[in-house]
Amino acid sequence: MMDQQPEVISGLQLWQWRNTAKTAAIATDVPPTEVDWLLQEVAGLDRLALRLESFKNQPQIKLQLPFAELETLWQKRLKERLPVQYITGVTPWRHFKIAVSNAVLIPRPETESLIDLALEAASLPLQQGHWADLGTGSGAIALGLADVFKSATIHAVDYSPQALAVAALNARNYGFTERIHFYRGFWWEPLEFLKGQFSGMVSNPPYIPTSTLPSLQPEVVNHEPSLALDGGADGLASIRHLVQVSSSYLQPGGIWLIEMMAGQAHAVKEMLHNHGSYCNIQIHTDLAGIQRFALAYKVGA
Numbered sequence: 332m333m334d335q336q337p338e339v340i341s342g343l344q345l346w347q348w349r350n351t352a353k354t355a356a357i358a359t360d361v362p363p364t365e366v367d368w369l370l371q372e373v374a375g376l377d378r379l380a381l382r383l384e385s386f387k388n389q390p391q392i393k394l395q396l397p398f399a400e401l402e403t404l405w406q407k408r409l410k411e412r413l414p415v416q417y418i419t420g421v422t423p424w425r426h427f428k429i430a431v432s433n434a435v436l437i438p439r440p441e442t443e444s445l446i447d448l449a450l451e452a453a454s455l456p457l458q459q460g461h462w463a464d465l466g467t468g469s470g471a472i473a474l475g476l477a478d479v480f481k482s483a484t485i486h487a488v489d490y491s492p493q494a495l496a497v498a499a500l501n502a503r504n505y506g507f508t509e510r511i512h513f514y515r516g517f518w519w520e521p522l523e524f525l526k527g528q529f530s531g532m533v534s535n536p537p538y539i540p541t542s543t544l545p546s547l548q549p550e551v552v553n554h555e556p557s558l559a560l561d562g563g564a565d566g567l568a569s570i571r572h573l574v575q576v577s578s579s580y581l582q583p584g585g586i587w588l589i590e591m592m593a594g595q596a597h598a599v600k601e602m603l604h605n606h607g608s609y610c611n612i613q614i615h616t617d618l619a620g621i622q623r624f625a626l627a628y629k630v631g632a
């Protein structure tokens with residue numbers, strides 16, 4: 332989107348477009364606030380200017396794309412249910428502005444808590460050394476870990492090379508290229524050379540049962556990568572793998588931390604318990620009170 336030719340229009344013209352776009356949003360069950368997200372990115376307007384509508388009197392506003400293209404993109408949002416984050420190319424996550432494309436899952440607000448949980452769970456020695464972000468997608472978790480664990484090296488893996496390109500861009504944007512290393516491969520496989528040495532692992536793996544996918548919102552099922560969503564028949568295929576394999580990659584006392592779907596906590600807890608290599612198994616809720624995160628330590632510290 333940002334490669335388009337810029338265009339200058341009047342504040343009044345943009346104000347009128349905004350009103351029409353908001354009315355259409357309400358009529359099609361799209362949050363009207365998304366119109367303002369779009370205008371913040373393409374017209375460089377801040378939240379206050381939008382809230383007070385002070386831009387209405389500006390003689391000229393420079394858009395980062397032709398005005399007609401703005402309308403085309405908004406129609407795609409409404410008719411094709413294209414997520415607004417894929418239109419703007421960015422999404423807020425913690426204090427970052429994360430670049431996204433349709434090669435990556437849009438990082439969700441609930442996933443932000445994984446970073447706080449990792450920080451609370453890790454003693455000072457564990458806040459250093461090697462951490463893994465498995466299934467990094469946009470790289471959001473890797474950025475979050477690099478941000479709170481200033482002396483750690485983050486190893487971020489994804490199976491999708493297109494996702495890794497987005498993640499690498501985000502790492503560059505925040506000056507983390509030295510501290511986040513990217514690998515293409517199947518979960519832990521590219522990290523074999525560090526087996527037994529990891530202070531911790533954080534992952535938000537695909538966890539939606541295959542049969543549930545068609546019932547998700549069209550924004551998700553029609554636009555987000557299925558590799559990021561599909562957790563196999565019971566939704567637990569990736570989590571099961573991460574339970575089985577991670578203990579040989581973690582150092583004794585190392586942290587295992589994942590996000591999961593509502594209703595999976597009991598099964599995940601049981602898997603961790605039955606494996607025999609994990610202790611102090613904990614389930615944590617998200618801000619909505621849903622059992623969303625599982626945390627455990629490798630035995631033997």
Ligand SMILES: C[S@@+](CC[C@H](N)C(=O)[O-])C[C@H]1O[C@@H](n2cnc3c(N)ncnc32)[C@H](O)[C@@H]1O
Pocket residue numbers: 435436437438439442465466467468469470471472488489490491494516517518535536537538558559560
């Ligand atoms: C739910 S998304 C999470 C993305 C990002 N970590 C986040 O929280 O926003 C799951 C990610 O796992 C990746 N993935 C799926 N299967 C994988 C595998 N076998 N090995 C490595 N990554 C995989 C997907 O490409 C996707 O980027």
